[in-house]
Amino acid sequence: MDVIKKLQKIVGIDRATTSPVQLYCYSSDSSQIRGTPDYVVRPQNTEQVSQLMRFANKHGIPVTARGAGTGLAGGAVALNGGIVLDLSGMDMILDIDINNLQVAIEPGVIHSRLNKALEPKGFFFPPDPGSSEMCTLGGLIANNGSGMRTVKYGTTKNYVLDLEVVMADGSVINTGSKTLKSSAGYDLTRLMVGSEGTLGIITKAVLKILPLPKARTVMLASFKTPELAGDVVVKTLSAGVIPSACEILDRVTVEVLNAYDPNIAIPDAGATILFELDGTKGSVQEQAKVVEIVCKPLASGIRIATDREEMEEIWSARRLVGAAISRINPNKVRVYVGEDIGVPIKEIPRMLKLVQSISKEFDLSIMTYGHIGDGNLHTGMCIDMLDNEQWEQLDLAADKIHRTAIMLGGTVSAEHGIGSARSRYMRLERGDALDVMILIKRALDPKGILNPGKLGV
């Protein structure tokens, strides 16, 4: 059978290829995981995806869906060869329906494009991944991605009302409805969100949107120890204030930021917290007052943005973290391994300390930062990628970080996904629930063609 001919018949001759250069380009995402597909196919509509799946299922050919390839866990990498289905070309914003507080999109729409389209109408789609300018909404949904605003607004799954999904056998279903609220049967929408292309291919999504907050402010508080920072977060939430973002930077992160750009000038401290507060103008002032009162007895310094410019100045420091990390050592490159743990909020100070002891144990600089408001910590580690010994140390350190997070009741992935990078921890973290996932996987994809080798299923 001439597979490529058949694929080209479905999507058109210039939309399916076996060119080695193309296959190479599609052999990785933004992690270190590699796997070369046999075919790259770029479908244009649901009907084509359905035909492709029917064909692939009949012949047992693996199919790995892919958006922009910004994933950090190998989720979009074709480990077993087969077809990489590049959905980035299906990128229409189909409908912006303000009256129903929802939008309909194709999976290839870039995250920031949606929010740019919504802003003039006074609305927004709250999940805010760091890769906003690059990542596709389909990828965000498939990984249940989120970002800094989760503490107040929740993750992507809270905003998906309906998905059009092509199943393994090519059948097309809608998982939800256009109503904002439904109790009619199993929540297939939530089952698909975060399933990383192992249960079906998302070809359309209806997303809930919210009105843009009218006002916003930013505060920065420095603490002698991570424990004090953790206390302040708990006390802030207990005082009835849910910040729209609540970010922690550890001592190493602040040092790196200040080295990267001396103008940033964040005070040296055991831990620094950035608060963002949003809402109506009055409520932002009230919230800022409460946070200030909570911080005062515990913080070694507090800075509240007085105008828009100062707000941007403080906030830009947080945005620079990803770039600044390269300054730890110019010969080293950041490697995304063990970078996305989540722990119960009250375990954050303990986790920060344990990461620092792991850093010493394996002689690796680790800067830790993240979304303290929801327990999500990113551990940035840099190595010389040509040095095998450093790779080994990194793997050992990451393994210990993962096991420590699970031991504290946490997760190996709070928002980046499991992919293949973290699939070996699924049994430890999820226990017998993994067996239930495997039963579901087998029921919906009996031939195991959908993104094989991922998620531990």
Added chain:
Amino acid sequence: MDVIKKLQKIVGIDRATTSPVQLYCYSSDSSQIRGTPDYVVRPQNTEQVSQLMRFANKHGIPVTARGAGTGLAGGAVALNGGIVLDLSGMDMILDIDINNLQVAIEPGVIHSRLNKALEPKGFFFPPDPGSSEMCTLGGLIANNGSGMRTVKYGTTKNYVLDLEVVMADGSVINTGSKTLKSSAGYDLTRLMVGSEGTLGIITKAVLKILPLPKARTVMLASFKTPELAGDVVVKTLSAGVIPSACEILDRVTVEVLNAYDPNIAIPDAGATILFELDGTKGSVQEQAKVVEIVCKPLASGIRIATDREEMEEIWSARRLVGAAISRINPNKVRVYVGEDIGVPIKEIPRMLKLVQSISKEFDLSIMTYGHIGDGNLHTGMCIDMLDNEQWEQLDLAADKIHRTAIMLGGTVSAEHGIGSARSRYMRLERGDALDVMILIKRALDPKGILNPGKLGV
């Protein structure tokens, strides 16, 4: 085999019965659906439930989980006999963990009891079913119930972090974790929420809680037509205000309320909206100002509560709706059929009109009220229950209401669940997605013993 002996061996002699009086008491919920079980069992812990399931699965005995029996769709009725598993005795609040914004509970805890325990600490569990004083949290979770505050706070599924579930074969899993955010595998938590006991038995739950808002106000606005009321809701949301509740009462409902208690004195109008706004003191004032500005050109009357007493006075009218409906005609009884439709927000005015034309067509008084902010409408219908002809008319009217909601892109159940009362609409509403649900059901419960005859699976 002496089944009852075996059941008594597992749970204790006084906790498993075949007494006809007991079986009769457990033969219905709060709907008109009837089905007599063969055994009633009242387990006390997870281990007992696990043993019971292992036994039932081995012998193919149906098991129907039940909380307080407040369901309105026959979800807790044993249609095929077998065991009714009364979980109301497993009613411990296991942990209130303010620092992690979560509580752990057993399924039999009554909804209002949890909020009473949280209130002194300044926190609450946002879903607010009308049956708060009676319903169990296990039942609320199994049906993804909600209430008036969904428009701002979402439904129950948004607050479930982890479930301990006994599967059909007796194995025990945890579906989630204690972290507030996770992207580690399939979202089994959300799959279980709303599955009405057809996939497993919930024996523990970890729920997210929120700080109680510091301030609250209530407004009442009257409109000549439902269209104007619908406009105001859309404009309010577009103006960036998300009310904590946004309830509509149609003309019939207001007439009935005023007849029930003349002191209520809601102005006669084509439609009335009750807004509840919450947040900080300042933000509540700001929100009220916005709602007033939006309402002014469209409403025939606006009333804003000036103090706590007036707020309670206005809000108590909404609470009375369920009771007041009996005043339509003292010889008639409210029947819960077709009572829980949901439609896209912008279709609300159209749906209200169609309900009134259905009311005329079948010569049935229908009062419509509900959660306009999320598209959920309750249609209250009363009949003489001894009159077969009225039953027939009622069934025809309810059938038309259900089909109309689906035709408008809506659902036959926004918050009460499908049970057996609405299972025949699952194919029409969910299409081929029902096949996927059936595949999941068969994979997780191959012998079909978990609550058979429900949900269309």
